[in-house]
Amino acid sequence: MARVNDMTPLKRHRPQPIGEDKIQTRLLHMGTPEGVLAGTVAPPTYHFSSVIYPSMQAYESAHHERYGQLIYGRVGSPTLWALEDALCELEGAHDAVLMPSGLAAIHLALASTLSAGDHLLVTDAVYPPVKQLCKQVLSRWGIEVEYYDPLDLNTLAALFKSNTRVVYAESPASHTLEIQDLPALCHLAHQNGAVVIVDNTWATPLFQKPLLLGADIVVHAGTKYLVGHSDAMMGVVLSQSGVASQVRSYWSDTGSCLGPDDAALALRGLRTLDVRLQRHQQNALRIGQSLEQRAEVARVLYPALPSHPQHDLWRRDFSGASGLLTFVPQPSDKRQVDAFADALKLFGIGASWGGFESLVLTALPQRGASSLLWPKAQYVVRLHIGLEHIDDLLKDLDQAFDAWRRA
Numbered sequence: 001m002a003r004v005n006d007m008t009p010l011k012r013h014r015p016q017p018i019g020e021d022k023i024q025t026r027l028l029h030m031g032t033p034e035g036v037l038a039g040t041v042a043p044p045t046y047h048f049s050s051v052i053y054p055s056m057q058a059y060e061s062a063h064h065e066r067y068g069q070l071i072y073g074r075v076g077s078p079t080l081w082a083l084e085d086a087l088c089e090l091e092g093a094h095d096a097v098l099m100p101s102g103l104a105a106i107h108l109a110l111a112s113t114l115s116a117g118d119h120l121l122v123t124d125a126v127y128p129p130v131k132q133l134c135k136q137v138l139s140r141w142g143i144e145v146e147y148y149d150p151l152d153l154n155t156l157a158a159l160f161k162s163n164t165r166v167v168y169a170e171s172p173a174s175h176t177l178e179i180q181d182l183p184a185l186c187h188l189a190h191q192n193g194a195v196v197i198v199d200n201t202w203a204t205p206l207f208q209k210p211l212l213l214g215a216d217i218v219v220h221a222g223t224k225y226l227v228g229h230s231d232a233m234m235g236v237v238l239s240q241s242g243v244a245s246q247v248r249s250y251w252s253d254t255g256s257c258l259g260p261d262d263a264a265l266a267l268r269g270l271r272t273l274d275v276r277l278q279r280h281q282q283n284a285l286r287i288g289q290s291l292e293q294r295a296e297v298a299r300v301l302y303p304a305l306p307s308h309p310q311h312d313l314w315r316r317d318f319s320g321a322s323g324l325l326t327f328v329p330q331p332s333d334k335r336q337v338d339a340f341a342d343a344l345k346l347f348g349i350g351a352s353w354g355g356f357e358s359l360v361l362t363a364l365p366q367r368g369a370s371s372l373l374w375p376k377a378q379y380v381v382r383l384h385i386g387l388e389h390i391d392d393l394l395k396d397l398d399q400a401f402d403a404w405r406r407a
């Protein structure tokens with residue numbers, strides 16, 4: 001059997017500069033690097049581990065050059081390059097490193113910017129598994145973690161130490177949707193010699209661009225809106241040029257890689273990101289407004305509502321709101337809240353969000369930082385508002401509130 005490939009080996013071309021087209025148009029054309037497509041609209045999905053070279057010299061020069069070379073399945077493929085290029089363009093980043101989940105991307109961002117003995121500041125309203133990562137993993141590597149109130153920059157300022165290397169932000173926050181003042185936070189962190197990592201999963205790069213607001217690194221759980229169809233896990237770390245090489249080296253030294261099928265699903269999801277988000281936003285705003293009128297609801301936490309405490313910050317730094325919102329029930333017991341969730345027919349009970357479908361979950365936000373007040377037993381109801389017809393969703397919520405009252 002011939003084992004020699006004398007075809008011209010596939011090679012990645014540097015992404016083209018951003019053109020004049022609007023983002024809705026670019027979404028359909030980005031992530032299609034020249035030279036690897038052979039005319040297909042969707043980039044082919046490359047499955048491979050080994051790559052065969054025609055000579056040792058060709059093999060060695062590919063390894064020497066590395067960027068954009070097809071070398072080995074773990075270190076890149078045209079499918080992954082297409083997704084990386086698209087995400088870099090969308091977020092305005094220098095580099096994108098793909099990971100097999102959002103949490104893995106968060107770990108990569110933290111591990112590549114911290115060393116033993118460093119101090120890390122994390123928003124107290126962070127996605128809860130990040131607290132677990134800090135407690136169970138980073139602490140074992142001698143990294144000291146402290147939590148800060150995302151709404152109080154004065155207390156944050158007082159927490160910096162000479163060894164503070166990273167400030168980790170998530171805006172809006174998980175469950176309670178506080179919006180952080182990212183330009184001010186980045187300024188403060190940089191004055192103190194720290195880099196800023198922002199989880200931008202809720203807004204996606206279409207509705208907020210933290211790198212343009214001053215952040216050094218953005219992470220996404222691509223599992224949510226970027227993939228958008230609840231059929232793949234994916235994470236990405238997007239960096240400015242000052243930190244990009246340390247993120248990529250850590251990635252390259254530790255062996256994580258996104259599978260080609262998941263990359264292809266993410267690339268397909270991206271094409272419809274704008275139209276999906278517009279509908280998520282439209283539906284979520286209507287539902288937020290209707291929840292505000294209900295006797296069972298004490299507060300709706302959704303930044304696009306004028307009642308949201310940081311609505312003005314949201315208007316300043318975001319260009320839209322996605323489909324995830326939370327409401328705080330009037331004092332009620334868990335039985336009633338659960339009866340409501342159980343009675344919903346169109347909202348599935350399940351973890352995650354960002355797919356086309358509506359979801360519901362009750363949660364107990366846990367806040368450790370003393371300045372963030374959250375009553376110990378105060379449950380919230382988290383709704384992911386999907387792409388269903390708004391009338392059907394409102395009807396479903398109505399009948400579930402009937403079940404709430406009966407419980």
Ligand SMILES: Cc1ncc(COP(=O)(O)O)c(C=O)c1O
Binds near residue numbers: 101174201202224352
């Ligand atoms: C805000 C946020 N960041 C990160 C993650 C983690 O993403 P993944 O589930 O892909 O690991 C999640 C998951 O729910 C999330 O909500």
